[in-house]
Amino acid sequence: MxxxxxxxxxxxxxxxxxxxxxxxxxxxxxxxxxxxxxxxxxxxxxxxxxxxxxxxxxxxxxxxxxxxxxxxxxxxxxxxxxxxxxxxxxxxxxxxxxxxxxxxxxxxxxxxxxxxxxxxxxxxxxxxxxxxxxxxxxxxxxxxxxxxxxxxxxxxxxxxxxxxxxxxxxQKEEILHIFQIFKQKLASPSPRMFNGKEELRIASAVYTALLRNKLDIYEINHWLSSLFDPFQEKRFWEFAKEPEKLTGYFHVERFFKDFYLMIKFGISRKGSRAHPYYDVSLQNRDEILKILEQCILKADSNSFYYKPD
CATH class of the missing domain: 1.25.40 (Serine Threonine Protein Phosphatase 5, Tetratricopeptide repeat)
Known part of the structure; x- marks a missing residue:
């Protein structure tokens, strides 16, 4: 038909x-x-x-x-x-x-x-x-x-x-797989920048997973900190000759900021998130915010944000 x-x-x-x-x-x-x-x-x-x-x-x-x-x-x-x-x-x-x-x-x-x-x-x-x-x-x-x-x-x-x-x-094993695939998708070299708030959709999925309380703060810290591993050796302007790698850098940096603000202000309850699942408090909220602050400062490399020695 x-x-x-x-x-x-x-x-x-x-x-x-x-x-x-x-x-x-x-x-x-x-x-x-x-x-x-x-x-x-x-x-x-x-x-x-x-x-x-x-x-x-x-x-x-x-x-x-x-x-x-x-x-x-x-x-x-x-x-x-x-x-x-x-x-x-x-x-x-x-x-x-x-x-x-x-x-x-x-x-x-x-x-x-x-x-x-x-x-x-x-x-x-x-x-x-x-x-x-x-x-x-x-x-x-x-x-x-x-x-x-x-x-x-x-x-x-x-x-x-x-x-x-x-x-x-x-369960926990699958959630760790999800986080690893998000790391790969954010940090990998890419010929095209995300321009439809994809980082926020990933942040929403990570927030949702953390509400299951399957990961401890050390595992969360390890994952968040590892997102920037591919970019440790250079500052962002040094990737100018490697534009696809620079794209991955910006994806990770934007994710850090988006996820930080989502945790700080809370996740929107619109659409699929208008559900009691999201009414519970996020465990280790303050610790995660501190970790993300350090991730944001690391990505900035003291370029625009003040980072005390």
């Missing part, structure tokens, strides 16, 4: 009711395919519809697992290409997998009437491993693409890891 922009808008305007002219299982493959559409209105509309149907419990547990398997595999479509329209499918499929993780947690907490949690450790581990490979190998760093809308794969991947980090089946 075909799905026009008018039909997409109609579904959204009618409180995401399943269209009477087709069945749920007929329209779902079409929605998934159009997650990779280069028309932003079509892509974003299909994202919202599929996400709403996941969260509204329209799919049974077996179907959700099957959808998750399909969607997580789509994050590898065209993977490794620096500029390709496949990025839209990868990035938007990642958000739908995140939705399934969130729905499973809601079922576990009894927030969905008549539904029980359905994800097993084996399934979550499989999806998590595929997600790590996707994020590690993602090379398309574009944020907003003129004429096509948001690609934003680095941000969407961070959102996926944010929702992995909240999931009950994700």
């Amino acid at each position: 075909e799905l026009t922009i008018e039909q997409i808008k109609s579904v959204m305007e009618n409180n995401f009711q399943i269209p009477s002219e087709c069945s749920l299982m007929e329209i779902t493959p079409v929605l998934i395919e159009k997650l990779g559409n280069v028309d932003s209105d079509i892509r974003e509309g299909c994202l919202e519809i599929l996400y709403a149907w996941i969260m509204n419990g329209e799919y049974d547990n077996t179907t959700l697992i099957s959808l998750g398997d399909q969607l997580i595999s789509l994050t590898h479509t065209g993977l490794g290409q620096e500029i390709s329209d496949f990025v839209f499918l990868r990035a938007f499929a990642a958000l739908e997998v995140a939705g399934i993780l969130v729905f499973d947690e809601k079922c576990e907490k009894g927030e969905i009437e008549g539904r029980k949690a359905f994800l097993t450790p084996e399934i979550v581990k499989k999806w998590f491993t595929i997600a790590l490979e996707y994020y590690q190998q993602e090379r398309d760093y574009r944020s907003y693409v003129i004429g096509k809308g948001w690609a934003h794969s680095i941000a969407h991947g961070a959102d996926l890891f944010r929702d992995f980090a909240k999931h009950r089946l994700i």
